Amino acid sequence: MKYLIMIYSNPDTWEHPIYLRDPKFLALPEAERERLTKQGDDLFAELAESGEFVEGVALADPVHTRTARPRDGVPAITDGPYLESKEQLAGYFVVDCETPERAAEIASRFPDARLGAVEVRPIMDMSGQEM
Amino acid sequence: MTAGDIEDLLRRLAPQVLAALVRRYGDFEAAEDAVQEALLVAAQQWPERGLPERPDGWLITVASRKLTDQFRSEQASRRREERMAAQDVAVGPAVGEDDTLTLLLLCCHPSLTPPSQIALTLRAVGGLTTVEIAKAFLVPESTMAQRISRAKQRIKGAEFQSRPSAERMRAVLHVLYLIFNEGYTASSGPDLHRAELTGEAIRLTRTVHALLPDDGEVTGLLALMLLIEARRAARTRPDGSLVPLAEQDRTLWRRESIAEGIALISETLPKARLGPYQLQAAIAAVHAEAVRAADTDWLQILGLYRLLEDFDPSPMVTLNEAVAVAMVHGPVAALAALKPLEEQLAEHHRLHAVRAHLLEMAGDHEAAVTGYRKAARLTMSVPEQQYLNACATRLTDTS
Numbered sequence: 421m422k423y424l425i426m427i428y429s430n431p432d433t434w435e436h437p438i439y440l441r442d443p444k445f446l447a448l449p450e451a452e453r454e455r456l457t458k459q460g461d462d463l464f465a466e467l468a469e470s471g472e473f474v475e476g477v478a479l480a481d482p483v484h485t486r487t488a489r490p491r492d493g494v495p496a497i498t499d500g501p502y503l504e505s506k507e508q509l510a511g512y513f514v515v516d517c518e519t520p521e522r523a524a525e526i527a528s529r530f531p532d533a534r535l536g537a538v539e540v541r542p543i544m545d546m547s548g549q550e551m
Numbered sequence: 552m553t554a555g556d557i558e559d560l561l562r563r564l565a566p567q568v569l570a571a572l573v574r575r576y577g578d579f580e581a582a583e584d585a586v587q588e589a590l591l592v593a594a595q596q597w598p599e600r601g602l603p604e605r606p607d608g609w610l611i612t613v614a615s616r617k618l619t620d621q622f623r624s625e626q627a628s629r630r631r632e633e634r635m636a637a638q639d640v641a642v643g644p645a646v647g648e649d650d651t652l653t654l655l656l657l658c659c660h661p662s663l664t665p666p667s668q669i670a671l672t673l674r675a676v677g678g679l680t681t682v683e684i685a686k687a688f689l690v691p692e693s694t695m696a697q698r699i700s701r702a703k704q705r706i707k708g709a710e711f712q713s714r715p716s717a718e719r720m721r722a723v724l725h726v727l728y729l730i731f732n733e734g735y736t737a738s739s740g741p742d743l744h745r746a747e748l749t750g751e752a753i754r755l756t757r758t759v760h761a762l763l764p765d766d767g768e769v770t771g772l773l774a775l776m777l778l779i780e781a782r783r784a785a786r787t788r789p790d791g792s793l794v795p796l797a798e799q800d801r802t803l804w805r806r807e808s809i810a811e812g813i814a815l816i817s818e819t820l821p822k823a824r825l826g827p828y829q830l831q832a833a834i835a836a837v838h839a840e841a842v843r844a845a846d847t848d849w850l851q852i853l854g855l856y857r858l859l860e861d862f863d864p865s866p867m868v869t870l871n872e873a874v875a876v877a878m879v880h881g882p883v884a885a886l887a888a889l890k891p892l893e894e895q896l897a898e899h900h901r902l903h904a905v906r907a908h909l910l911e912m913a914g915d916h917e918a919a920v921t922g923y924r925k926a927a928r929l930t931m932s933v934p935e936q937q938y939l940n941a942c943a944t945r946l947t948d949t950s
Contacts, residue, residue: 421931422689471666471698474690516690518664547736547745548934550786551795551904 422474422516422543423523428507429536434481438510439531460531467515467526474514482508507536514543557597560606561590562678568610569675570650573657574711576618579703583675585621589614651676652762655755656715659722660706667702668726669733674699677751687733687745724772724828727756731776735783736932749780767823770815771832777812778835781805793938797844809839827863830855849878866892870905882912900929904939916946 431441437460439445445453467473485501501508510532517523520542527533527540552560565586572582589610603609658672670688673679679687685695715723734748756773763769785799794800816832823829834855841847856872869892877885886909889902896902907922923943927936 468697469701471670471694471701473697474694516666516688516694518666542931544936545736545932546934548793548930548932548938549736550782551793551935551938 422514424541424543425513425515425527426539427510427512427530427532428539429510429532430506430508436478436511439535442535444535456531456534459529463529472515472517474516476513478511479509552602554598557594561593564607564610565590565678566654566676567607567650568614570654571611572614572618577708579707581618581621585614585618588617651758652715653711655723655759656719657706657709657711659719659726660709661722662705663702665729667698669730670695670698671702672726673730673751677755679751687748724768727752728772735779752776753780765823767819768826768828770819770823771826771829774812774815774832775828775835777808778832778839781808781812781839791934793934796838801842812836813839827859830859830862849875853879866896867901870901873905873909877909877912882909885909886913898929900926903929907942911946920946
């Protein structure tokens with residue numbers, strides 16, 4: 421089963437890996453910052469090595485976000501995100517793993533989970549079993 | 552012999568040659584590289600010069616030479632030399648007929664996860680390219696390459712079993728079944744690469760069946776695959792929507808697959824030791840024998856499910872059995888049979904789908920609609936969701 425892992429963050433400056441720019445991260449003691457960084461590096465290495473990694477995407481600064489809401493034939497494109505929130509989607513990963521528990525475990529090990537939030541959702545299958 | 556014939560022949564021989572080399576030298580990864588090189592040479596030479604007298608022996612000789620060349624060029628490493636010396640002692644018996652099975656057993660090694668077992672089986676025994684396997688599983692090539700290479704690393708030095716234990720044999724059949732199922736659920740559009748997996752699973756199971764003709768479960772699995780595959784054209788509409796068994800146009804079922812499946816299961820049932828694949832094949836055969844859905848011998852199906860539950864109890868078997876109970880004893884009895892599953896499968900769409908179906912049969916449309924909607928929310932499949940929501944809508948519109 422494939423899962424979409426969405427990383428939400430509220431960094432000082434937009435630069436990937438985004439958690440390194442999070443004020444909450446910068447406020448941590450050095451040992452803790454190192455531990456968290458290593459946790460992230462280990463996770464990426466593990467996902468690549470296990471064959472669970474499918475895709476990873478880093479998104480541009482939210483200042484580039486444009487939201488399209490055409491109504492009644494009137495094209496309406498506004499600058500800025502659809503959801504008003506401090507936390508912005510910073511990037512996403514797609515993993516292919518065996519259980520929802522494993523997917524949640526992967527999500528919780530992103531350093532960003534400690535600082536902002538990491539959301540994980542199953543991706544639907546385009547084929548189905550006989551009913 | 553055309554180039555296509557030679558390609559088919561090479562694909563059939565590749566797993567045997569690989570098995571022979573792994574048996575002799577132990578190093579799966581290096582052996583596979585050597586086999587690939589030997590196949591390449593064969594593909595170039597054979598169309599021009601004709602087939603060698605013993606194509607398999609030729610390939611093994613050429614691949615062995617490539618492998619020893621490779622080892623020799625790496626001889627600077629002392630460790631390697633020492634390992635080679637150790638392996639010289641461990642040279643196994645000559646190549647046997649059942650090397651494909653030996654290789655299959657290795658690919659389904661218990662230290663591997665099911666996705667790795669599947670990937671390695673398709674690569675090493677099925678002869679599919681990494682790109683083909685990646686396409687079938689809708690993942691990038693690098694992801695699939697990583698799965699395969701990790702699997703090879705894991706089984707390095709694993710014991711080469713030529714006499715399969717019952718447990719390892721079960722693992723092999725399970726992997727073949729998973730490959731089949733992966734392909735069977737896919738049927739159209741971008742999923743076509745996946746659909747080819749059913750053909751590959753049937754081909755591999757046929758090979759195992761030819762090697763172990765008296766194994767009832769192998770025969771049962773082959774029969775099951777053929778009987779289910781026969782329904783492929785009827786199970787989806789051109790737009791990809793699902794057609795339940797009871798509503799399928801049975802004239803679309805492939806008669807020759809059904810005939811072969813029924814012949815296999817009828818022949819093996821009376822003489823082999825009974826097992827879950829044979830029972831599932833027997834159930835599929837009873838469905839296949841009914842010209843119309845209404846002609847289905849549900850009493851027999853119910854009996855078979857009860858046997859299956861004894862052999863291989865699982866919530867999914869109980870669920871399917873409940874449908875048979877409903878057809879024989881009515882929906883009220885079937886709903887009672889679901890009770891024990893309600894806690895365990897509370898978040899599983901299948902329980903809610905079956906329950907809704909039974910409630911609909913019992914005439915409780917309101918509860919059935921709730922059940923279908925719940926099942927639709929829980930499923931992870933787009934066509935299943937469409938089907939379940941359509942069931943709910945149909946009942947809302949008519950009540």
